[in-house]
Amino acid sequence: MHPQTSKFLIPLLFICAASTHAATEQEEFFESKIRPLFLSKCGKCHGPSAKGGLQLDNRDMALKGGNTGKVIIPGNAKDSILYQAITDTHDSLSMPPDESLEPHEIESVKQWINDGAVWPISKVEFFQRNIFYVLENRCGSCHNEKNKKGGLSIASRERILAGGESGPAIVPGDPDKSLLLKAVSYEHDLKMPPDEKKKLNSGNIRAITQWIQDGAIWVAPNAVPEYVITDEQRQHWSFQPVVNPKANN
Numbered sequence: 001m002h003p004q005t006s007k008f009l010i011p012l013l014f015i016c017a018a019s020t021h022a023a024t025e026q027e028e029f030f031e032s033k034i035r036p037l038f039l040s041k042c043g044k045c046h047g048p049s050a051k052g053g054l055q056l057d058n059r060d061m062a063l064k065g066g067n068t069g070k071v072i073i074p075g076n077a078k079d080s081i082l083y084q085a086i087t088d089t090h091d092s093l094s095m096p097p098d099e100s101l102e103p104h105e106i107e108s109v110k111q112w113i114n115d116g117a118v119w120p121i122s123k124v125e126f127f128q129r130n131i132f133y134v135l136e137n138r139c140g141s142c143h144n145e146k147n148k149k150g151g152l153s154i155a156s157r158e159r160i161l162a163g164g165e166s167g168p169a170i171v172p173g174d175p176d177k178s179l180l181l182k183a184v185s186y187e188h189d190l191k192m193p194p195d196e197k198k199k200l201n202s203g204n205i206r207a208i209t210q211w212i213q214d215g216a217i218w219v220a221p222n223a224v225p226e227y228v229i230t231d232e233q234r235q236h237w238s239f240q241p242v243v244n245p246k247a248n249n
Helices: 003-047 059-064 081-086 101-115 123-130 132-138 157-162 179-184 201-211
Strands: none
Touching: 003 059, 003 101, 123 132, 123 201, 132 157, 132 201
């Protein structure tokens, strides 16, 4: 390598590495601090039910906002309606309506927005965007509850795991052992779809590979997410065992 080239290339590599590290930290911050908070404190009103037109269970809908407009301005917490609502500084909105967030939770939301509101796609979102409709539209006509060709239905995760006459269709965490992937890749005697003109494209196949590798999470669109109670929330007095006060006298 020419010395002059290395003079510019090495700093550039350091910058790229630093940027990747920062992005990873922001993603980890979201997964550990923000996503659980949205699910546990906001999910009841701002999940699929979308109170006020606002959903906080996926990135696209959250950034789109609700009836009052955009609620998150990446890089600017002060002017973000979401932050104003959780700090009771908005003219008419207050979130959550029943119980205020803890100071450290508010600070986490503020930091997250100011740092750019990084929102990595979750495994559930990945499934809903890249897997569910591909399976339903390209495989569902032959492999549903009424028409189980080869004994296989893809109506649910349980059905796919049970498989058909050839055995389980997928092995979560192991794409190489998953018959479904081999079939859609045309690497098996079984081919799905059977018409080669309708074969899934390489992007679909890569997505199915990743989905299986990540554990084959299955949450159908519009399904109500499980309400998550964190360990910290369980320390609240309402979760503590009832004690007879007379017993302490």
